[in-house]
Amino acid sequence: MSRTVYSTDVLVIGGGLAGCWAAVAAVREGVRVILAEKGYVGTSGVTATAGPGHWWVPPNPPELRQKAIAERHARGMGLSDPQWMARIIDTTWKTLPTLSNHYHFYTENGVTHYRGLRGPEYMRAMRALAIEAGVTIMDQSPIHDLTLAADGSVAGAVGEHRQLQQAFEVKAGAVVMATGGCAFFSHLLGSGNNTGDGYRMAVAAGADLSGMEFTNYYTVAPVRSNMTRSMAYSFARYFDSVGRELDIKPGPEVNEALAKALMRGKVFCWLDRVPQDIQAIMPHVQPNFVAPFDRRGINPYRDRFEVTLRGEGTIRGIGGINVIDDACQTRVPGLFAAGDAATRELIAGAVSGGGAQNSAWALSSGQWAGRGAARRRQIRTSEVVSMRISGAPLLSVEEVVTAVRQEMEPPAKNMFRSDSQLRRSLQRMDAVWAAVRDRPVSSERWRDQALRATVATARWSLNAALTRTESRGMHRRTDFPALDPHQAHRLIVSGMDQVAVCPHFALATPLEAL
Amino acid sequence: MIADLDPSICNGCGVCVQICPANVFDMGAGTPVIARTDDCQTCFLCELYCETDAIYVDPDCEAPVAVDREQISPLRGKFRRESGWGEQAAEHPNLHWRMDEIFRRAREA
Ligand SMILES: Cc1cc2nc3c(=O)[nH]c(=O)nc-3n(C[C@H](O)[C@H](O)[C@H](O)COP(=O)(O)OP(=O)(O)OC[C@H]3O[C@@H](n4cnc5c(N)ncnc54)[C@H](O)[C@@H]3O)c2cc1C
Ligand code: SF4
């Protein structure tokens, strides 16, 4: 296949929330920007199917933000950094109102509601904003690999326009990795394209990762459905298969309690406590929440329905590419990371950043990375760093997907972790990695790269989870159930074939310094 | 997963081919065809973008489900209507901004 070659100042990989903000911020610096997206900018990524509520704290009186940060820092169990939290609160506060031309924010009694935006409308607005600002969008154009210059800095990327079956190369002065997180094929809502591609590309180019042990957040959904919109479940009651009510209260402990109940048998949910007036408006608040019930003829406020837990991997988990400066640059010069592709340890610590921090981070880190990338400009000669793929397939797509799901999704293995189980899972993932790392799986390059990325992400996660011999936040070890004050540090993971895990003792900015 | 694209309703605009994040559709003779069902991520977004309501997505995300066109007929376009998408916006305003209040009432309950 001959390659089309494009040249640009900044290449943004991934057109979800973070990638769109990165592209807009970069183009506003007066440089040329290409935004390459595996699917379609506007529908792709987990933002498009969700309804992100951002971390939204007014600047005055100043105690409000100080209090919000102190509270959230305490929940992060020592791994977050108040300085980064302050930065995302401020950037979010200043940014969301600038979207008013493309998103209709509701104003009530003189107060405009900026905090929460509905996904499909939000991402439609982001596409419009990017086009208006002058970003060149390439839809249906998955990136396969980064290219590097001789000095080890990033020089661009290669990919394909998958609907045209046309290979391409983008030569770029800098690259923003905004490929989102990795859901380990769990069918989490909107995560189909979130296969950890950015982690694999970045690590192959020499970047490292952080927070990879915190990759086991879960969300409740009706069985066989991906609908992890959880608002209504804040009123939920749960029952076992003989109709006994279970002692499961909505709140931070709900996942653990639900997982234990599911390990004993079927669990049924009842939403009878949702007030009538809220039931009536639900289709216009979260239309996708009601759709699966409608289509099965279930009235969730009257009928009990069976539920399951969907694994979120690094999405509402924490792990991602480690960033080393305020512009979210990675260890690879010229490569920046934003959104769920980057670690959220800085702003969420050991507990999920879903519900406020993650979207504020995507929006903020996107803009910082976009601006940082725009300052580099210089185009370099490139060498592709991809692995040589040859030989006959040893595993099918389905075999790879099944193996990952079987090891990474069951709460019995991945929520309640132990040395022996983690080792068994790792052994299997290592074997799958050996079978796919330099051999084809399907006939499509982008698909194979996504499979490799997810397997690689599973291995990084399991290695980090083995190393953290304590329980902290979402990382629960049944063999080390207590918090160990000597492990209040981050774990940095690197390497493709040989995975290394190193503690990182950097000091966070103390709260008092803000 | 994607369950139906009814060619007798579809106007052949090709929007679904362009916007599906999983690239499930191929343009066929005049109307698109569902070419890669297994890749569907059950996001319902093709229903939003299809102006003729020719598309129907079944909520089962694990395996394809065969549907009966007559049976699903009353459900066609309902998600797009409730979302207030496109021309539906005036009649069905987006009430997503009420989320905060709903969460607050759940905490108080
Ligand atoms: C159901 C749900 C509800 C949520 N609710 C909230 C909330 O209320 N508050 C909150 O703060 N956070 C919430 N979150 C988290 C928040 O949505 C994410 O943190 C945010 O969307 C991340 O944006 P992103 O751009 O990094 O990733 P995404 O929006 O997932 O975008 C990544 C993009 O990269 C593309 N991509 C991947 N690989 C490649 C490749 N190889 N080449 C090209 N493109 C590629 C993907 O197709 C995708 O479009 C929620 C998440 C979920 C799943
Ligand atoms: S969007 Fe609807 S009308 Fe347009 S081609 Fe697709 S199915 Fe047909």
Ligand code: SF4
């Ligand atoms: S539900 Fe989503 S992934 Fe499936 S066909 Fe429609 S747009 Fe594509």
